[in-house]
Amino acid sequence: MKPSPEFEKFGIRFIQDLDTVASNDEEIYNFVLKHFLGEERVRLRDFIDHALREASDSELLQLWGSVDADIYFPTAADLRAMLTGARDRL
Numbered sequence: 357m358k359p360s361p362e363f364e365k366f367g368i369r370f371i372q373d374l375d376t377v378a379s380n381d382e383e384i385y386n387f388v389l390k391h392f393l394g395e396e397r398v399r400l401r402d403f404i405d406h407a408l409r410e411a412s413d414s415e416l417l418q419l420w421g422s423v424d425a426d427i428y429f430p431t432a433a434d435l436r437a438m439l440t441g442a443r444d445r446l
Contacts, residue, residue, distance in 0.1 A: 357411055357419050362400035367423025374427060385445050401446035404439050
């Protein structure tokens with residue numbers, strides 16, 4: 357699975373110093389999602405939803421590894437939980 361432009365932009369928001377701008381999960385979601393508006397927001401939600409439904413654990417980890425994120429997830433379950441939380445807030 358290839359990342360959409362919106363998913364690439366989403367991944368870039370996971371910066372190395374994320375813990376200095378956000379102290380809890382809700383603040384993290386607010387920070388990474390705040391620049392997604394209108395149709396771009398819908399496209400990101402649809403892409404994440406599709407990835408969660410269709411990608412295997414290894415494919416999902418590979419997808420996340422293909423974007424320029426500074427934050428990585430040790431397990432597919434951790435990544436799925438984060439993506440589910442993001443999708444549910446879009």
